[in-house]
Amino acid sequence: MYKYVFILTAIILIACRKDKGINPDLAYKDYSLLDSCKNEAAFNYYKNDPNIIYPGNNGAHGSFKLKFNKTAFAALTDNGKLPLNTKFPERSMVVKEVMSGTSLNFYAFMYKYKGAWIWGEAKPNGEVIYSVEKDPALCINCHQQTGNRDLVDTFIFY
Numbered sequence: 001m002y003k004y005v006f007i008l009t010a011i012i013l014i015a016c017r018k019d020k021g022i023n024p025d026l027a028y029k030d031y032s033l034l035d036s037c038k039n040e041a042a043f044n045y046y047k048n049d050p051n052i053i054y055p056g057n058n059g060a061h062g063s064f065k066l067k068f069n070k071t072a073f074a075a076l077t078d079n080g081k082l083p084l085n086t087k088f089p090e091r092s093m094v095v096k097e098v099m100s101g102t103s104l105n106f107y108a109f110m111y112k113y114k115g116a117w118i119w120g121e122a123k124p125n126g127e128v129i130y131s132v133e134k135d136p137a138l139c140i141n142c143h144q145q146t147g148n149r150d151l152v153d154t155f156i157f158y
């Protein structure tokens with residue numbers, strides 16, 4: 001009897017571990033998305049200018065730089081903004097580099113996956129400030145301001 005319980009447990013453990021290797025959802029967790037934030041080559045800055053620091057008086061984070069991954073950037077066809085009443089495509093990533101003076105403090109990001117934004121905040125050193133596992137209502141409620149550009153609020157103010 002115990003032998004079977006042991007074997008069954010072993011099978012379950014192995015099956016789970018295998019699953020971890022192939023589960024695509026794991027690519028959209030805090031650390032993998034933080035890695036994406038750091039991959040400078042994958043992004044273009046808003047208005048194609050990496051030097052602009054926006055004051056961020058209307059947001060929750062203070063001064064910031066803003067960058068879009070290639071997929072998201074390609075969708076900015078309305079004078080550098082997403083056209084009204086349209087959506088960013090799957091795998092778009094928008095990253096707010098929240099600044100402390102002229103240096104990066106942390107990333108606030110949104111990633112389009114299965115038709116919805118994943119929201120999170122993390123520091124470059126790996127410290128997670130707002131996990132993607134948390135209820136995103138806090139972020140979404142405030143981002144649901146008028147603008148109708150798929151919850152990206154910078155387009156309203158800058």
Ligand code: HEC
Pocket residue numbers: 055056057058059060061062064066094095096108109110119120121130138139140142143151152153154155157
């Ligand atoms: C109090 C309202 C408010 C809350 C809460 C808030 N945001 Fe924002 N966020 C804004 C505004 C407004 C902007 C536009 C830029 C600015 O003025 O800061 C913004 C900008 C951003 C951007 C850049 C893209 C864009 O929409 O312009 C990201 C990414 C972002 N926020 C992530 C988050 C995440 C993640 C959370 C939740 C942990 C969050 N925000 C919570 C108001 C908010």
